[in-house]
Ligand SMILES: [Mg+2]
């Protein structure tokens with residue numbers, strides 16, 4: 385009898401526990417934030433890396449992630465990856481890149497707590513991926529999913545991205561946001577302003593290294 389009572393108490397404590405320990409997170413976009421966009425000399429375009437050999441990590445990202453972890457933030461990737469569906473990259477290559485990023489982060493003492501991807505695209509040529517997916521940024525769905533999975537207080541959390549969709553998703557989910565604008569110039573800002581409407585990122589920085597000081601304050 386005594387044993388059963390104890391078990392019941394333990395179960396109910398376990399169920400309540402998440403509410404007592406709400407966590408905070410750093411939600412991170414992948415391309416342009418963790419790894420650099422790739423400049424293709426042959427075509428003169430900047431794009432998502434399509435092979436491991438094209439990957440370079442963004443300067444300062446390891447330091448930022450280690451620091452955020454020290455401050456008690458969970459590290460969670462939130463990424464639109466339509467490349468496979470639109471046949472820009474094979475699933476094999478895509479998985480190689482994913483594994484490589486994790487491996488390099490690990491080598492620098494960083495483990496992502498969660499990785500959330502939307503691989504759909506409304507114009508994907510592979511049918512399996514063709515969908516107006518509710519997960520795709522600027523939708524807040526993946527952020528909300530992560531917040532439920534990890535019991536995260538979105539108001540205490542940050543979304544860091546280099547794209548307008550990252551900022552909209554973060555803002556709509558109630559997070560603070562940092563827009564990393566690698567080219568901060570008048571024209572770029574004008575376009576941003578237009579696309580963001582009334583939404584403003586909490587902070588606008590030129591590079592990842594500037595972010596560390598924002599958390600310290
Ligand atoms: Mg990006």
Ligand SMILES: [Zn+2]
Nearest residue numbers: 502504517519
């Ligand atoms: Zn999706």
